[in-house]
Amino acid sequence: MAAKIISGKEIAQQIREELKQEVAEMKEKHGVTPGLVTILVGENPASVSYVTAKQRTAHELGFHSVQDNQPEDITEEALLKLIEQYNEDDSIHGILVQLPLPRHIDENKVLNAINPDKDVDGFHPVNVGRMVIGERCFLPCTPHGILEMLIRTGVETSGAETVVVGRSNIVGKPIANLMLQKREGGNSTVTICHTGTKDLSFHTKRADILIVAAGRPKVITADMVKEGVVVIDVGVNRIGKTPEGKAILCGDVDFDAVKEKAAAITPVPGGVGPMTITMLMKNTVQAAKQFAGLI
Numbered sequence: 452m453a454a455k456i457i458s459g460k461e462i463a464q465q466i467r468e469e470l471k472q473e474v475a476e477m478k479e480k481h482g483v484t485p486g487l488v489t490i491l492v493g494e495n496p497a498s499v500s501y502v503t504a505k506q507r508t509a510h511e512l513g514f515h516s517v518q519d520n521q522p523e524d525i526t527e528e529a530l531l532k533l534i535e536q537y538n539e540d541d542s543i544h545g546i547l548v549q550l551p552l553p554r555h556i557d558e559n560k561v562l563n564a565i566n567p568d569k570d571v572d573g574f575h576p577v578n579v580g581r582m583v584i585g586e587r588c589f590l591p592c593t594p595h596g597i598l599e600m601l602i603r604t605g606v607e608t609s610g611a612e613t614v615v616v617g618r619s620n621i622v623g624k625p626i627a628n629l630m631l632q633k634r635e636g637g638n639s640t641v642t643i644c645h646t647g648t649k650d651l652s653f654h655t656k657r658a659d660i661l662i663v664a665a666g667r668p669k670v671i672t673a674d675m676v677k678e679g680v681v682v683i684d685v686g687v688n689r690i691g692k693t694p695e696g697k698a699i700l701c702g703d704v705d706f707d708a709v710k711e712k713a714a715a716i717t718p719v720p721g722g723v724g725p726m727t728i729t730m731l732m733k734n735t736v737q738a739a740k741q742f743a744g745l746i
């Protein structure tokens with residue numbers, strides 16, 4: 452049986468409508484406009500396209516949004532100073548520094564310089580710690596988006612065997628942690644696979660829910676999954692260009708083959724990607740509400 456296609460695009464659109472309403476109400480009732488700055492260092496084409504999409508969405512939702520482009524050769528000191536300025540700026544509730552940063556800049560130092568109350572990426576150690584112990588925090592956007600997709604699609608996560616492929620700080624580690632927590636969209640039995648895993652398909656075949664963030668195109672093939680699995684494909688791999696110069700994307704999962712066995716699967720593009728940006732917006736609204744004492 453062919454799988455249900457989980458459209459991140461549609462779910463994201465639904466959440467954006469909810470947020471738009473919320474932002475309009477915040478403005479009208481409390482005079483608060485969520486403010487988001489996205490800082491881009493250099494001109495990495497993928498980063499430019501992500502940041503442009505984030506800014507476009509922020510505008511659409513009625514945010515005060517600032518795009519701050521800095522040259523590739525900005526010093527670490529200057530970047531830290533810039534972050535400090537935004538930490539002090541009351542019109543800005545969320546600060547996002549697009550990663551990766553150039554090699555001469557210490558990424559951890561930069562992320563740690565962001566005020567945790569404005570860390571809408573959820574990468575600051577304070578937010579990571581709060582997430583792990585289940586306190587209120589900013590959840591990292593991609594895992595947050597995956598949870599929302601599972602919940603809104605009605606996937607039963609409680610008691611499910613969830614297998615995560617990938618152990619990055621941005622996706623693998625946090626989604627594994629969230630899926631094991633006793634909360635909506637969680638309470639799974641979680642296995643994390645990575646490049647050191649001896650027999651990857653032994654684990655992936657056991658999965659009721661398979662979340663793949665390996666960063667390699669089509670590493671998950673049909674023979675590696677069981678019938679009825681729910682597949683969340685986080686991969687965005689650029690595998691070529693159309694004659695018009697547009698990037699051709701594929702996920703970490705062999706979509707065409709795996710969809711014949713899965714109960715549900717996310718496409719690439721149009722799956723996890725739109726959810727990530729939307730959860731950044733949700734986090735920024737949360738930051739603005741916290742700042743204004745509305746929650």
Ligand code: GUN
Pocket residue numbers: 547548549550551572592593621
């Ligand atoms: N680069 C790739 N993904 C992300 C993300 O979620 N946030 C930031 N800041 N940079 C990224």
